[in-house]
Amino acid sequence: MSPRNALHMLSIRSWYRPMSLPRGMTAASVSAAAVLAAIAALAFFAPFIAPHDPTFVAPTVRLQSADQTYLLGTDSFGRDLLSRLIYGGQVSLLIGLGTAVLATAAGMLLGLTAGYFRAADSLIMRAMDAMMAIPSILLAIAIVSLWGASLQSVLFAVAISETPRVARLARSLTLTARSELYVEAAQTLGTSPFQILWRHVIPNALGPLIVLGTYICASAIILESILSFLGTGIDPQIPTWGNIIAEGRMYIEIKPSLVLWPSLFLTVTVWALHILGDTTRDRLDPKALTRKMADQ
Amino acid sequence: MTGFVMRRIMMVFPVMGFVALFVFLLLHLGPGDPAAIIAGDHATPEKLAEIRAAHNLDQPIPWQFMTWIAHVLHGDLGTSLLSGLPVTTLIASRLEPTLVLAFLTLAFSTAVALPLGALAACKRDGIIDKLATGYCVLGTSVPFFVVAYFLVLVFAIELRLLPVQGYPDAADGFGNLLLHLVLPVATLSVPVIALVTRTVKTALLDVLSEDHVRTARAKGISEASVIVFHGLRNAALPIVTVLGNIFALLIGGVVVTESIFNLPGIGRLTVDAVLARDYPIVQGIILLAGAAHVLLNLAVDLLYLKFDPRVRYQ
Numbered sequence: 001m002s003p004r005n006a007l008h009m010l011s012i013r014s015w016y017r018p019m020s021l022p023r024g025m026t027a028a029s030v031s032a033a034a035v036l037a038a039i040a041a042l043a044f045f046a047p048f049i050a051p052h053d054p055t056f057v058a059p060t061v062r063l064q065s066a067d068q069t070y071l072l073g074t075d076s077f078g079r080d081l082l083s084r085l086i087y088g089g090q091v092s093l094l095i096g097l098g099t100a101v102l103a104t105a106a107g108m109l110l111g112l113t114a115g116y117f118r119a120a121d122s123l124i125m126r127a128m129d130a131m132m133a134i135p136s137i138l139l140a141i142a143i144v145s146l147w148g149a150s151l152q153s154v155l156f157a158v159a160i161s162e163t164p165r166v167a168r169l170a171r172s173l174t175l176t177a178r179s180e181l182y183v184e185a186a187q188t189l190g191t192s193p194f195q196i197l198w199r200h201v202i203p204n205a206l207g208p209l210i211v212l213g214t215y216i217c218a219s220a221i222i223l224e225s226i227l228s229f230l231g232t233g234i235d236p237q238i239p240t241w242g243n244i245i246a247e248g249r250m251y252i253e254i255k256p257s258l259v260l261w262p263s264l265f266l267t268v269t270v271w272a273l274h275i276l277g278d279t280t281r282d283r284l285d286p287k288a289l290t291r292k293m294a295d296q
Numbered sequence: 297m298t299g300f301v302m303r304r305i306m307m308v309f310p311v312m313g314f315v316a317l318f319v320f321l322l323l324h325l326g327p328g329d330p331a332a333i334i335a336g337d338h339a340t341p342e343k344l345a346e347i348r349a350a351h352n353l354d355q356p357i358p359w360q361f362m363t364w365i366a367h368v369l370h371g372d373l374g375t376s377l378l379s380g381l382p383v384t385t386l387i388a389s390r391l392e393p394t395l396v397l398a399f400l401t402l403a404f405s406t407a408v409a410l411p412l413g414a415l416a417a418c419k420r421d422g423i424i425d426k427l428a429t430g431y432c433v434l435g436t437s438v439p440f441f442v443v444a445y446f447l448v449l450v451f452a453i454e455l456r457l458l459p460v461q462g463y464p465d466a467a468d469g470f471g472n473l474l475l476h477l478v479l480p481v482a483t484l485s486v487p488v489i490a491l492v493t494r495t496v497k498t499a500l501l502d503v504l505s506e507d508h509v510r511t512a513r514a515k516g517i518s519e520a521s522v523i524v525f526h527g528l529r530n531a532a533l534p535i536v537t538v539l540g541n542i543f544a545l546l547i548g549g550v551v552v553t554e555s556i557f558n559l560p561g562i563g564r565l566t567v568d569a570v571l572a573r574d575y576p577i578v579q580g581i582i583l584l585a586g587a588a589h590v591l592l593n594l595a596v597d598l599l600y601l602k603f604d605p606r607v608r609y610q
Contacts, residue, residue: 146333
């Protein structure tokens with residue numbers, strides 16, 4: 001599979017058309033970036049923005065509906081839903097970004113090695129095939145349950161299950177770069193493999209890897225929320241969107257907003273990441289570009 | 297060609313070997329003593345020693361791995377720590393709801409996604425295409441449990457059209473069982489439809505820009521025939537290749553969906569086993585899921601070989 005195809009298979013063709021925005025920007029990508037910036041700002045400045053302490057239990061105001069004090073109402077422990085949602089974003093973004101960084105670093109290391117040093121190729125790639133064969137949710141659940149549920153183990157578990165995807169892409173990009181004339185020239189001049197990887201291969205592979213990183217960020221956020229939701233993830237004391245939904249589902253008949261609001265936050269964040277990834281991919285993907293131009 | 301097939305089949309063994317190694321290491325490389333993990337929180341030293349002897353944990357790790365593999369190859373995945381029943385028996389007894397769910401989801405999703413993807417590809421940037429692509433992004437962005445609760449809220453709680461949860465015996469009326477499966481199948485189908493629609497559309501678009509399609513149109517064949525016989529037929533291969541992705545998606549889906557709708561399937565068994573720290577069951581399920589995935593990918597590759605002669609001559 002050529003890296004171009006690999007890139008293209010990663011996700012969906014964008015559903016937007018360029019409007020009167022600067023080149024490469026679309027209404028969808030701008031709104032996606034705005035949404036992400038807003039959620040990141042909320043999470044980062046949570047202590048200043050959140051109107052209440054997200055863990056403060058007040059039994060007298062259980063399951064209040066939205067009013068002036070509690071803008072989105074309270075949960076079954078009398079905790080402010082809005083504050084919990086704002087703090088929940090911290091965990092999601094931390095897991096998403098952390099996983100993207102960890103998985104990209106580990107996957108690049110494995111993929112570059114497999115692609116450049118052919119002796120290591122089949123060993124590394126068969127191991128990656130095996131890891132990909134294990135459904136990521138099962139792998140993540142098992143790791144977290146065996147190694148104890150903490151932020152670190154969830155991060156580690158999610159990053160491990162996402163690493164093979166990066167390794168595969170990095171390998172195929174390395175293989176393409178390796179056959180380029182300038183790499184051959186560098187080899188002839190006696191440049192060391194590490195120099196070649198650093199100077200020629202990595203810069204060429206970076207674009208597609210960043211796109212994949214965006215998608216990994218999105219699927220890590222979903223995976224974390226599933227772990228929290230199933231009760232196998234981060235401590236229920238810590239507000240995460242998955243934890244809030246898991247607690248709220250007991251009261252879904254009385255107060256559906258306890259489930260709907262965190263669901264909305266979660267979905268919108270993941271949607272924004274997908275749109276952002278698609279936009280970047282379309283800008284990097286010459287095939288889609290050619291197709292677009294042929295359509296004009 | 298036989299060489300290619302043989303090489304492809306031989307590749308299954310190292311991959312399965314690695315799967316088994318990972319599953320084994322999961323318990324043994326984690327922080328903490330496996331015997332303590334198995335024994336739970338309040339174990340006496342005698343009890344720990346007993347467990348170590350019973351599970352061969354006092355042997356060297358490579359030896360433990362070999363004995364474990366030998367047992368697995370003989371169809372013995374160990375016994376459940378809680379119920380004491382063989383893991384294979386437990387898994388087999390929970391297979392039916394999961395398979396029914398998966399089959400219905402696949403059938404329903406294909407029935408929706410195939411025409412949807414085809415329509416989107418025919419009228420590019422038309423209203424159907426825009427809606428379909430918008431749906432594809434959203435469908436892959438919404439977690440399963442969000443879809444599930446949304447459906448429960450609307451159809452089970454507000455409208456009271458469908459049951460909230462449960463898996464009644466098929467003997468008590470097949471219609472009742474189907475009624476209970478509507479919401480779980482709909483939940484699972486949301487992302488599967490998104491995935492298949494996107495694949496059908498991309499594959500069809502690629503095929504429709506080929507020369508033979510232009511020739512077919514030039515011959516005056518109706519557009520419907522062009523799409524179905526020249527387009528979809530050739531687009532079938534890329535669609536087959538996402539079967540592996542669908543499998544992974546479904547596994548993740550049944551784990552969540554069965555817990556929400558209280559269906560006694562493999563997904564529910566997994567979550568219950570994880571929460572009860574019943575590790576032989578967790579190991580067994582992961583091993584079998586990995587094996588199924590590897591074999592499915594093998595089947596997909598062999599199908600590719602059968603249907604695309606170009607691959608054979610490479």
